[in-house]
Amino acid sequence: MNEPILPGSAVGVLGSGQLGRMFAIAARRMGYRVHTFSPDSDTPTGQVSDVEITAPYEDLDAIRKFARQVRVVTFEFENVPSAAAAAAAEIAPVRPAGSVLHVAQDRIREKTFLAGAGLPVTPFRTVESAADLTRASTELSGPAVLKSAASGYDGKGQVRVMSPDQAAEAWASIGYAPAVYEKFIVFEREVSVVAARGVDGGIADYGVVENRHVNHILDISICPANVAPAVAARAREIAHAVLETLDVVGVMCVEFFVEPGGGLYINELAPRPHNSGHFTFDASVTSQFEQQLRAVCGLPLGSTELLRPAAMANLLGDLWTRGEPDWAAALAHPDVKLHLYGKLDPRKGRKMGHMTALAPDAGRALATVLQARTALLAH
Ligand code: AMP
Numbered sequence: 001m002n003e004p005i006l007p008g009s010a011v012g013v014l015g016s017g018q019l020g021r022m023f024a025i026a027a028r029r030m031g032y033r034v035h036t037f038s039p040d041s042d043t044p045t046g047q048v049s050d051v052e053i054t055a056p057y058e059d060l061d062a063i064r065k066f067a068r069q070v071r072v073v074t075f076e077f078e079n080v081p082s083a084a085a086a087a088a089a090e091i092a093p094v095r096p097a098g099s100v101l102h103v104a105q106d107r108i109r110e111k112t113f114l115a116g117a118g119l120p121v122t123p124f125r126t127v128e129s130a131a132d133l134t135r136a137s138t139e140l141s142g143p144a145v146l147k148s149a150a151s152g153y154d155g156k157g158q159v160r161v162m163s164p165d166q167a168a169e170a171w172a173s174i175g176y177a178p179a180v181y182e183k184f185i186v187f188e189r190e191v192s193v194v195a196a197r198g199v200d201g202g203i204a205d206y207g208v209v210e211n212r213h214v215n216h217i218l219d220i221s222i223c224p225a226n227v228a229p230a231v232a233a234r235a236r237e238i239a240h241a242v243l244e245t246l247d248v249v250g251v252m253c254v255e256f257f258v259e260p261g262g263g264l265y266i267n268e269l270a271p272r273p274h275n276s277g278h279f280t281f282d283a284s285v286t287s288q289f290e291q292q293l294r295a296v297c298g299l300p301l302g303s304t305e306l307l308r309p310a311a312m313a314n315l316l317g318d319l320w321t322r323g324e325p326d327w328a329a330a331l332a333h334p335d336v337k338l339h340l341y342g343k344l345d346p347r348k349g350r351k352m353g354h355m356t357a358l359a360p361d362a363g364r365a366l367a368t369v370l371q372a373r374t375a376l377l378a379h
Contacts, residue, residue: 005297007030008032008033009033009297012069012070013045013073013076014074014076015045017076018045020043020045024036025048032293032297034048035050035066044341044342053066060083067088072095072296073088073094075101075272078271082102085098096248097247100246101271106149107179109149114266119245122266125180132181134167137181140181142183144167146159147180150177186259188259190212191211193207194253194273194280195253196294196295198295201244207224207232208235217349220314222312223310223362231258250272250295251273251277251292252270253269253270254269273289273292284304284307285304291304310358313354314354315353316350321348327376330355333375335358336372337357337358340353
């Protein structure tokens with residue numbers, strides 16, 4: 001079972017967004033066949049895959065049929081139902097395992113797991129009743145964030161609570177769904193560590209990346225992050241502990257808040273390649289997508305060495321408000337790489353693509369990628 005899955009084999013991806021697309025590009029470059037499964041058609045992943053299957057995740061027979069065509073199944077977003085991962089696992093290895101998905105797709109389970117493992121997670125309380133809410137807002141006095149346990153990403157299902165008397169209204173606004181009540185952290189910056197763990201338990205990480213969000217959506221990532229070496233070392237050590245404790249096979253991203261004194265809190269886990277690792281496609285010896293392929297196929301992990309400092313800027317649908325962005329103007333910057341995900345409908349807030357700039361230092365990479373993004377709207 002631990003024989004490596006070699007080039008020429010078919011690999012399966014549950015989900016069909018841009019993460020699957022970049023995974024598929026990396027896999028096809030290495031001579032693998034890619035099958036993708038999601039409820040949609042003509043998807044970012046499907047457009048670059050050998051086979052695109054369109055069926056609901058609840059159709060477990062379709063999932064099993066899909067799994068029979070491939071040597072290993074992975075996923076590109078964590079909200080695939082556990083039953084789908086379990087049905088696939090009857091037929092082919094699912095990496096990372098459904099148990100990892102189960103923990104990461106629910107904030108209560110995720111934070112409870114982290115706290116139980118002695119890892120530094122943002123102080124939180126579970127809210128499943130009005131009594132829980134009262135207790136949480138009393139025990140964690142001061143500003144907080146209430147986050148629904150399920151389906152939370154890019155700030156969805158989140159409400160700021162400035163003082164305990166706003167807690168009830170906040171919970172009503174997320175439909176009284178099970179939630180975590182989390183202390184509001186006054187952070188100096190947000191960082192992440194993208195790391196991969198192989199079938200043999202070996203771990204490789206991409207160092208510490210600085211992330212800036214706008215409207216709760218990742219806007220910019222910069223590598224290397226401007227943090228003290230001791231903070232970087234600690235973040236990497238914590239990330240390794242997370243992958244080991246969860247027995248991850250594949251890529252995982254661990255997102256942190258960094259306090260002004262250098263204290264670290266884990267905010268969130270993503271059990272897959274992550275937006276904050278997109279720069280690795282252009283700036284690292286092995287991209288996070290190739291690394292995911294290597295890990296799930298049981299191959300040795302590749303070098304995570306950073307070739308040049310890099311900055312990545314997301315391109316949201318908002319950039320299309322006045323028509324097609326001016327790609328040629330952005331590409332007039334020769335150190336800028338453009339990635340577009342093949343999405344047909346540029347809705348506001350939708351991730352349509354990203355650009356990465358490489359430079360001799362992170363500050364210049366950031367300046368260049370921001371200039372290139374501004375140039376998109378110059379016409
Ligand atoms: P999340 O979806 O949990 O990653 O939250 C999205 C963004 O909201 C984070 O990247 C932060 O910028 C902000 N945020 C979330 N939780 C907190 C918190 N406890 N304290 C401060 N800011 C937060």
